[in-house]
Amino acid sequence: MADPSSPQPPRESTPSLPSSLSQKRALPDGAHSPAVPSPLNPEGKSQKVQFQPPAEEGTTMGREKRTKRESLKKRESKGITGPDSSRASPASKPKEQPGEMAPLRYKLAPPKTTDFDLSRGPVFTSHHEVQDPDGSRAIEFYETSDHVYNKKNFHYTHCIADPTFPSMFYYRNTEPEPYGAHLSFEDAASYMYFDQQGTHVTSDKGFRMARANVAVREGRWYWECKVTRGILKQRNEGDPESHGHIRLGFARREASLDAPVGFDAYSYGIRDKSGQKIHMSRPKEFFPEGEDIKEGDVIGLEIQLPSERLHRKIVQGHYNPAVDLVAEEEGHHPDGVIEYPNIVRDRIPIRFKAHIYFEKIDYHTTKELDELMNPSSAPNTSSEPPHPNHPSPPLRTLPNSYIKIYKNGKLMGTPFTDLLAFLPPASRMVHNLPAGGSAGAGLLGGREALDDGSVGYYPAVSVFRGGAVECNFGPDFWCPPSELSQEQTQGKDVVMAEGDGGQKPDGKEKKPRAVAERYDEQIVEDILYDIVDEVGFWSLGLGLGLGRGGNKDEKLAGTGLAMPPGGGREEIKELVQDD
Template sequence: MASETSSPKRESTPTMIPSSSSIPQKRALLETDAHSPAVSSPLNPVQQNNQKVTEDSQQTMAQREKRTKKESLKKRESKGVTGTSDSARASPAPKQPKENPAEMAPLRYKLAPPKPTDFEVSRGPVFTPHHEVVDTEGRTLEFFETSDHVYNKKNFHYNHCIADPAFPSMFYYRNTEAPPFGTHLSFEDTASHMYFNRLGTHVSTDKGFRMCRANVAVREGRWYWECKVTRGILSSPSSSSNEESHGHIRLGFARREASLDAPVGFDAYSYGIRDVSGQKVHMSRPKDFFPPGEDIKEGDVIGLEINLPSERLHRKVVTGQYNPAVDLLDEDQHTETEAPNIIRDRIPIRFKAHIYFEKIDYHTTKELEELMNPSPVSGTAASNAEKPNPNHSVPALRTLPNSWIKVYKNGNLMGTAWKDLLAFLPPASKMVQQPGGREALDDGSVGYYPAVSVFRGGAVETNFGPEFWFPPPGLTSPQSGGDIEMEDAPAPQTNGNGTTGPEQKLLRPVNERYDEQIVEDIVYDIVDEVGFWAQQGFGVMRDGRAGGDGSLAGLLLAAGGGREEIKELVQDD
């Protein structure tokens, strides 16, 4: 009887066998195990185990959600937020989708009315005599310490501005220039402890390597400038002393992201020529360039020529639309110009007797930092395994086709130091992110700037044209009404597909870029003013009062009071 009673129990055991739908070779594959092996194993549990794991994970997530709600409640109680229901605390409002930074409107600020002094012509820095030296030509050179002006640092870039009564919106101000007028080394775009002459064309320091940039940037075309070494490696060392140099210098081109507290060529954002052995330096890697024993000594004149493709081709490169089989030929035949999309987020600030536009500056990118690092450790090392090229997957590592930097010494071409320069238009360059700011915008300041570095007594005199000490062949001659001195035509550049590159552009002095930059500032100021005026409905004058005679007194009366003062900027020396 005992066996009879136990047999039915044994007959009931087949109910525990998996159903036909769960037989391994015929079971329906779920989306989560579509790539799982057909045979179950401890590493591949059957469907029931998967369901159990899913239920456990759901319970775990539910516990985490409860814990998050408690933490949120504690935070609200600590802030003194009361009177809300539990459901309101447990169900926070969903976040709104983030707007596209490129579609956001320019930053607007509530500005104080301009002061009478804001309509006066901008003043340059205060010059305080620092030291004098005698150069190889017997000239006494006087260097001054500049003060009472801002420095481009702390992720901000500054330009002089002035109040304009012709601007009816509440923006009030436009770009302007301060003396000395013309192309020169910038007093604001420089490191500290740099000493200049009054024209801003001569620079020296008594500290370690530091850099200053010119007040103009080149963005397309062929440009030339030169500089004379007035203090550096001695051309004929004196036998009575062991002194071999009065300091050191480096010359080249630098972008906005290049560090001012380092020599030209220190990072990926600058290209420099070193006086010792005439080596070329990029990313702190010196390479032989001049013939052996050919130093850059006192009295030598070094000329630098840069060639950049058109901004139209440049934008194709940085946006990933560059096709070398088509665009290089089209570059040669393309005659019409395409205006860049310049967007400037800026605010006028007051510093002592000056008014400046404060703009967010561009910052270094991790891809170029890793490119400079000989032993990359981050996740971008894989992308850096591919050398920079025009079609690189990373915008910051894309290069400009048919771009180069040539170097001259005392009128003799020493060769092409670099080809395929790194692109600089956004998104290859990115702005420092600030609350309410936008990234990957072109504010008109990006480009390659003539740059000079000096070290412990080294001194350089710059010459941006039009009268050069050693004019290169092919340079536009202002005395001949724009004619050029002919040179042997270079051989057509052949691309990898057998086609030829664009024709040789005219070589121009960098000082002509200064006039172009002023015209661009005028145009962009008008565009900004029209945009701000349109947002106020046109015809609405500054304080909501229409009309006015346009005079300074009338403007100040129309501006009225009751607003906060412009924020004051106090910058450390």
């Protein structure tokens, strides 16, 4: 090897090219721009390359030096869309602060006459019948059609036209039949079959899940299930071990519908086989050895969550257990101020097979909880176990929260405590979706930590290859907890607690409330939030669908509102979806 310190021989000079040969020259920026518009080239102008003499310092090819344009991905991450978005001055696009966000508003054409019709549920087509475990009745299961399924990244709820909401694009939330708490036909995986009341569910496919149409956000709540088809209680010679399998529990919005309850970090479940508890696909022993959940068994599920006031302190990083936990147990507010949730619902009406739905961006899985479920060798935030003051909001837990399990009225124990927090920013919305992919695509940059009122723990059921379950959300239960059954033996009706989310003012626990009551609360909340949104738009001078000064094409700077590019009033889009 040559000594680097030794002198090197002189290099021969490169011969110059003949003057008759043209030398390669650098092409200016944009020389290869396509002649047709594209997301990265909104103007769609082709440029001809011409040789120009060397430019002076500070210019490029005789032109003024261009300001570098940001990429489409970077612009969408800032919530900026449209062909001229990269050229807009920062002053015209103020950055929204978490406490200043308002719902996105769209300019739509007035509703059609049919949009005022009552919302309708799915079309039911008979699929098959099964016998009740005791043989007393036949349960008919139906295939549901002509309704939208919650697809990945989007969530759908029914809406109806209402002329009393002209500023809020003329539509408000509504509910179709059957009225009351039940398993949601929309918020379920495909190939699941229901009865017409939404209380029975089954499937002839692999494990998949259905969530209820109500979510628990605070307090103490109870519901129960009866196993219609599952592990056989009595077997004769030649009988199979089971008619299918089931899992029961609670699931958040982020939990996958194409997987069983307890598959990921967003749900907690109980298996019928051996009565094991399961979370993040890790089954652990819970029931006594040799005891299964079999056909005819009634499984009760109780959940307790802290108040939303304490929950918000935890996810915002302001939780002090020495002060806040004591105040929570005593049932008073340390600062004397009652704080209400800031609900912001970004949504737009969508037409699907003569139905009108609100389409909303849904919540998505987070990297922190994915790493918690599948830890890697590389250092990450999940190396520290979840706790209320964890540096990462998705890994913060709720003190004094739990899930209890009952079997035929008998308390089996508490398989889960310190449940993971779900209020934003512990839950995050999908944002920066591909442009043109849907109505809300590309409009949520910087708005992923919104609470739209749909987050919470939902009662959830999973079924596998013939397994079937009947749900009872109350208020009349088959096998209520012992504290309630005592009232029944004394000749009193079994009435669940009512009022303030299951907590007494003096901090003592109330009896659990029936999940059916949560349905009524959600209806009241929807009405309230619709009125608040309408009044909010009017207070900003946006009555009758006009911007300030009556300019319909105005970009409303500083209000947190956004209009679709191009101006004008657009018709409701038709949603195309495979059943």
